[in-house]
Amino acid sequence: MPWSRIKPDTNEPDFLSQDMHGSATRAIAAGDPDSQQCGAGRRITYAEATNEALSQALSLDPSVFVMGQGVDDPSGMFGATRDLHKRFGRERVFDTPLAETALSGIAVGAALGGMRPVYFHNRPDFLLLAMDQLVNHAAKWHYMFGGAASVPLVFWACVGRGWGSAAQHSQALQGLFMHVPGLKLIMPSTCFDAKGLMLAAIKDNNPVLIIDHRMNFKQRGLVPEEPYTVPIGKGVIRRSGRDCTVVAVSHLVTDAFLAAQDLAGEGIEVEVIDPRTLRPLDEELILASVAKTGRLVICDTGWKTGGVTAEIAAMVVEKGFSSLKAPIARVANPDLPTPSGYTLEQAYYIGQDDIRRAIIKTVRGSEA
Amino acid sequence: MPWSRIKPDTNEPDFLSQDMHGSATRAIAAGDPDSQQCGAGRRITYAEATNEALSQALSLDPSVFVMGQGVDDPSGMFGATRDLHKRFGRERVFDTPLAETALSGIAVGAALGGMRPVYFHNRPDFLLLAMDQLVNHAAKWHYMFGGAASVPLVFWACVGRGWGSAAQHSQALQGLFMHVPGLKLIMPSTCFDAKGLMLAAIKDNNPVLIIDHRMNFKQRGLVPEEPYTVPIGKGVIRRSGRDCTVVAVSHLVTDAFLAAQDLAGEGIEVEVIDPRTLRPLDEELILASVAKTGRLVICDTGWKTGGVTAEIAAMVVEKGFSSLKAPIARVANPDLPTPSGYTLEQAYYIGQDDIRRAIIKTVRGSEA
Amino acid sequence: MSLAAAARRGLWRTMLRIRRVQERIESEYLKDEMKTPVHLYIGQEAIATGVCAALRTDDAINSNHRSHGHYLAKGGDLPAMMAELFCRKTGCSKGYGGSMHLVDVAHGNMGTSAIVGGGIPIGTGQGLAFQMRKLDRVSVVFFGDGAADEGTFYESLNFALLKKLPVVYVMENNGWAVCSPTATRHCGDNVFHKGATDRLFSAKIDGNDPELVFATAQKAVERARRGEGPSFIECVTYRILGHAGCVTQDPKGYRDPAEIEAWRERCPVCAYQAKLLAEGVLDEQVLNATETMIAAEIDAAFDFARQSPLPTAADLHQNLFCE
Amino acid sequence: MSLAAAARRGLWRTMLRIRRVQERIESEYLKDEMKTPVHLYIGQEAIATGVCAALRTDDAINSNHRSHGHYLAKGGDLPAMMAELFCRKTGCSKGYGGSMHLVDVAHGNMGTSAIVGGGIPIGTGQGLAFQMRKLDRVSVVFFGDGAADEGTFYESLNFALLKKLPVVYVMENNGWAVCSPTATRHCGDNVFHKGATDRLFSAKIDGNDPELVFATAQKAVERARRGEGPSFIECVTYRILGHAGCVTQDPKGYRDPAEIEAWRERCPVCAYQAKLLAEGVLDEQVLNATETMIAAEIDAAFDFARQSPLPTAADLHQNLFCE
Numbered sequence A, B: 001m002p003w004s005r006i007k008p009d010t011n012e013p014d015f016l017s018q019d020m021h022g023s024a025t026r027a028i029a030a031g032d033p034d035s036q037q038c039g040a041g042r043r044i045t046y047a048e049a050t051n052e053a054l055s056q057a058l059s060l061d062p063s064v065f066v067m068g069q070g071v072d073d074p075s076g077m078f079g080a081t082r083d084l085h086k087r088f089g090r091e092r093v094f095d096t097p098l099a100e101t102a103l104s105g106i107a108v109g110a111a112l113g114g115m116r117p118v119y120f121h122n123r124p125d126f127l128l129l130a131m132d133q134l135v136n137h138a139a140k141w142h143y144m145f146g147g148a149a150s151v152p153l154v155f156w157a158c159v160g161r162g163w164g165s166a167a168q169h170s171q172a173l174q175g176l177f178m179h180v181p182g183l184k185l186i187m188p189s190t191c192f193d194a195k196g197l198m199l200a201a202i203k204d205n206n207p208v209l210i211i212d213h214r215m216n217f218k219q220r221g222l223v224p225e226e227p228y229t230v231p232i233g234k235g236v237i238r239r240s241g242r243d244c245t246v247v248a249v250s251h252l253v254t255d256a257f258l259a260a261q262d263l264a265g266e267g268i269e270v271e272v273i274d275p276r277t278l279r280p281l282d283e284e285l286i287l288a289s290v291a292k293t294g295r296l297v298i299c300d301t302g303w304k305t306g307g308v309t310a311e312i313a314a315m316v317v318e319k320g321f322s323s324l325k326a327p328i329a330r331v332a333n334p335d336l337p338t339p340s341g342y343t344l345e346q347a348y349y350i351g352q353d354d355i356r357r358a359i360i361k362t363v364r365g366s367e368a
Numbered sequence C, D: 001m002s003l004a005a006a007a008r009r010g011l012w013r014t015m016l017r018i019r020r021v022q023e024r025i026e027s028e029y030l031k032d033e034m035k036t037p038v039h040l041y042i043g044q045e046a047i048a049t050g051v052c053a054a055l056r057t058d059d060a061i062n063s064n065h066r067s068h069g070h071y072l073a074k075g076g077d078l079p080a081m082m083a084e085l086f087c088r089k090t091g092c093s094k095g096y097g098g099s100m101h102l103v104d105v106a107h108g109n110m111g112t113s114a115i116v117g118g119g120i121p122i123g124t125g126q127g128l129a130f131q132m133r134k135l136d137r138v139s140v141v142f143f144g145d146g147a148a149d150e151g152t153f154y155e156s157l158n159f160a161l162l163k164k165l166p167v168v169y170v171m172e173n174n175g176w177a178v179c180s181p182t183a184t185r186h187c188g189d190n191v192f193h194k195g196a197t198d199r200l201f202s203a204k205i206d207g208n209d210p211e212l213v214f215a216t217a218q219k220a221v222e223r224a225r226r227g228e229g230p231s232f233i234e235c236v237t238y239r240i241l242g243h244a245g246c247v248t249q250d251p252k253g254y255r256d257p258a259e260i261e262a263w264r265e266r267c268p269v270c271a272y273q274a275k276l277l278a279e280g281v282l283d284e285q286v287l288n289a290t291e292t293m294i295a296a297e298i299d300a301a302f303d304f305a306r307q308s309p310l311p312t313a314a315d316l317h318q319n320l321f322c323e
């Protein structure tokens, strides 16, 4: 659609990339014995990185398959699933009826039957039809039977935004899923992590939900060619700083990073944390950073009330209270359905400016 | 079932009852022009109070109807819907097929068609089948059409607990619904509020979700006979105190109250707040209390991570940080599916002792 | 066909008007002024037209993401629709909804869901309300073959049958859900054609024949008004353009161009127009006058939309709740 | 019926064993040692028995809240089931699941959902896995008439038809969902009996006749193994006790005592036993010996359960995730 031009292809910001790849790679080596040290990689898009992860998983393990409405479309879901059905056959990469409720249960059953399904949803909004299977079944199965059975599956959905997507086609619903014990919840922000976390999710023996964001799909970043995993539950520092910690998810990591770079010019040194996984959350990383900076701004692409920013703030005020020098600020979408009109969208969505303002207020005690 | 004897019929605690009725009544008079001052009332059960509210709503307004799997059962859903079908006919009080997904949409459509449905669910667990209509439709309809249409309906569910209900029949899912803009979310704790909030919910022109708890159904409290409403969005102080604020919902209000009474003997004066409505939340009441006590313990019947306690803690650390003298403590169910066995249930559920411990730790800085 | 000439011209005019509106949107879409995902109704006009001709103003319709035709056929205001597509404050949904969320309370269109299958139970519930209020109104639900995959369809139809609700389910089988053909989603015909004939008036008809659609819908609507319960009508048709947006945005390779061509030949608007011309119900003069009027109306609607004010940040926090 | 005498005695023995287990649970339930909501299978024994007799050990079953019969017929361990009902660590689900969440991986019972309709897609997915893994295993889904109200049933069956999955859907129509008769929930027969006969092997049979159930299931299972796709079998039966708990816990007034009596007369266990006795396939001696063995087995299972350790607080945080 023409207005997708509003977000052109871009390179990922230069996240002190040593730091980033360094810590990601270290984390892999530490947390996951199977993963190898990775080469520097090529610069490819987020969609290509995801596609590569799926393709490698399909090659490596015959029990992996990919399902979802339109996964064999010519557009290939922004390229993320493009041509996989041609390479691996329509038995292993298949389109589904529009029946999200049962198909999520079918994915659970296939997992119980020895497969590793990856079930793609064009938008998280449609996951609301899958809640019974996700929350009442997949998330509880292992526990409910005392560990007798497990459900290795990946639910994967991609947030819409802009283009007048409106209230039912633009929701970032991680705030709901973060509340559910038994689900792992991942929101990557870089091409490197998109690939490594997809592979980690497929390899995991539990239900994992990946929430991608369309704003990320067209960015380019360095991605090693060989398969590798990024550990689930480990966050990463995207920029170091001493004055304020910013925890941001998904495409807001870039916004936070750019705001931080900008504020460095004004003498404010911001530490940017990308938790990458929301559940389990890397609490230690966040608490250690707040212990250093004493200040915290939390940024999420979902609604504010009762969402991701609430949990992170609550965790810090519970476990890191003595470090806090200022109120914790939350930057998240307003508590409203998404409006369709572009002038309203503009007022609705948050970004770099909002993060910048929140940091200044948190550090200086006032907006000025 | 025999083990329902574990929670025998009891009177509500003596919530400084002047205060309670006083403030409830004042709130009604202030917030709602239609409501009348109420007499002192009779002592009836929570289930009877709810039944009376429904019965009065059905009498007062021909557009009100009650639907739900089993609402015409002989047991009358713990008595809450008992005999309503006999008094008002099966057209207005009707059983439904087991089709929670469509029936929630049918309720939305009936509301758009000029009715005021009250849709009862035996357990919130089943609402997971209704999420698409609740979240994608009911909650968004008014906004999405710029106010052109409204959806006056009440979803109402009653939390199971104990009796080996296990993972799929005992969830207190308010943490999910608190995240959804466009829904009002109510959790009463007293017989008086059960009636007044049910009537307020039915009268409201928006989708309202009431989450009751089975532990409350058998308690007895003073309830005026005439119809009255309790304002949605107004909390109430159940006990005054200067040392620590406890915000608790549903049956934990009683637990918190008893813990507070007990601690008074040890020289700790606890202020107990019952928000009654989680969305909109009475932030002012909570912030004013924390401004006085400097300490906060939050208690919820749902899971801890990403739930009700998270939002209230985050709100306070954002807006009331300067009042805080100690870490905010959260007392909520562990982040696990509910186990079925009674020894595991006993380890799982929280109550008066957990609240007591959390208060002591918050006030004294250590568990002792 | 016992339809009067005027009624037949009415059907034709409604179809033509929907077509011209859709074409204009298509032709201007790449200008990027209508920043909302449009799902055009070209090729399916006979369905909304035929069905809505059988309805009264106070009957309800419920529709889906591909709703322009339903909205207009039911009597919706064209300028308000265009203003909605241009994201203006004067839009039928004040700019909050966009192309997929049209509303027109005055004509029984209480709002449109873009969740596939989401409107089916809602339309069913409107039928329940009419029955409970003892009104002789009918609720029509338009939905696609994709929506028929959803369990809400089965659940809703079961409930409507159980309560004998005044609901007419109109399935527009255009062969596709985005890039997925029905064959990858359904196994043969929908079971409701054969499964419930003892309880359900059901029919599978040529959805490109407006008079057949009208006659079938009328039968269903009359049954509903008489309290005889729901109906299920499957209209076979075709989505001539891509799933969304304009022609050039339709990805290549998922459907056979010959299939599109074959259905273009069966264009419901051209075919019906040719028929009425041949039968002398229409003549060139009426045709030209109608085209001119429609074009002027469309121009005016686009002008209205373009000149209308945009909502501002101050509007954002309005309308979450109804007082 | 060409069934060998030994096979017929086997069917009888399985039914009798399920019956006696259910009766013992019922008779001890008010002692309040089994603190878990039990949904007894009395009256429906012929269904689980007949269907599971047509299955191999590595075929899968998926069931619901009323699962004791399915679990036992498929080969489930009785002491592990009783320990689960007594909330013990030695239970099949280690005390985490209770009566509604039985599991028995060794016999293809991968866990039981208490969400009505929740197991239907899961069983369908197990069929998908078998097909993808090119195993000739079959997945059987047991569910009630109440579950047939749910849209997941329609969606699952559509998918199974589309992919020709080796799934057998066994609907146990016992006339009731808690206190709601089918007449308040369904409009007549399920549409799948008539609607999809061209694509679906479907049958509505007497669910109290174990040999008929076996024969019908066998046909369906063979079809599934041959790759010919899913089947739908509706077994007409009756829930003789209340929805949950023991007899005295069944509320009065929602069903006609005469209805219960009529079905008690048609008790599948007594009827089949009488038939086999009459036909000389069974004699009093075998009967008595079997009763004695079953009683001893039940005693032992209850003893095992009672003597098994209870899980402790330390167990609570185990098993959330699989390593």
Ligand SMILES: Cc1ncc(C[n+]2csc(CCOP(=O)(O)OP(=O)(O)O)c2C)c(N)n1
Pocket (backbone or CB within 6 Å): A069, A098, A100, A122, A126, A129, C039, C065, C066, C114, C115, C116, C117, C143, C144, C145, C146, C147, C148, C174, C176, C177, C178, C239, C243
């Ligand atoms: C529940 C849900 N799943 C997926 C989508 C994405 N989607 C939008 S339209 C569409 C195709 C619908 O097909 P059909 O019902 O046949 O209508 P048509 O577009 O052919 O008119 C899909 C899959 C959605 N909006 N809602």
Ligand SMILES: Cc1ncc(C[n+]2csc(CCOP(=O)(O)OP(=O)(O)O)c2C)c(N)n1
Pocket (backbone or CB within 6 Å): B069, B098, B100, B122, B126, B129, D039, D065, D066, D114, D115, D116, D117, D143, D144, D145, D146, D147, D148, D174, D176, D177, D178, D239, D243
């Ligand atoms: C989705 C859902 N809705 C409601 C319930 C409550 N419930 C438990 S069993 C039951 C009746 C089910 O009837 P049926 O499927 O016929 O099985 P039966 O009990 O007759 O064996 C109901 C309503 C539930 N467990 N799940």
Ligand SMILES: [Mg+2]
Pocket (backbone or CB within 6 Å): C144, C145, C146, C172, C173, C174, C175, C176, C177, C178
């Ligand atoms: Mg279609």
Ligand SMILES: [Mg+2]
Pocket (backbone or CB within 6 Å): D144, D145, D146, D172, D173, D174, D175, D176, D177, D178
């Ligand atoms: Mg039943």
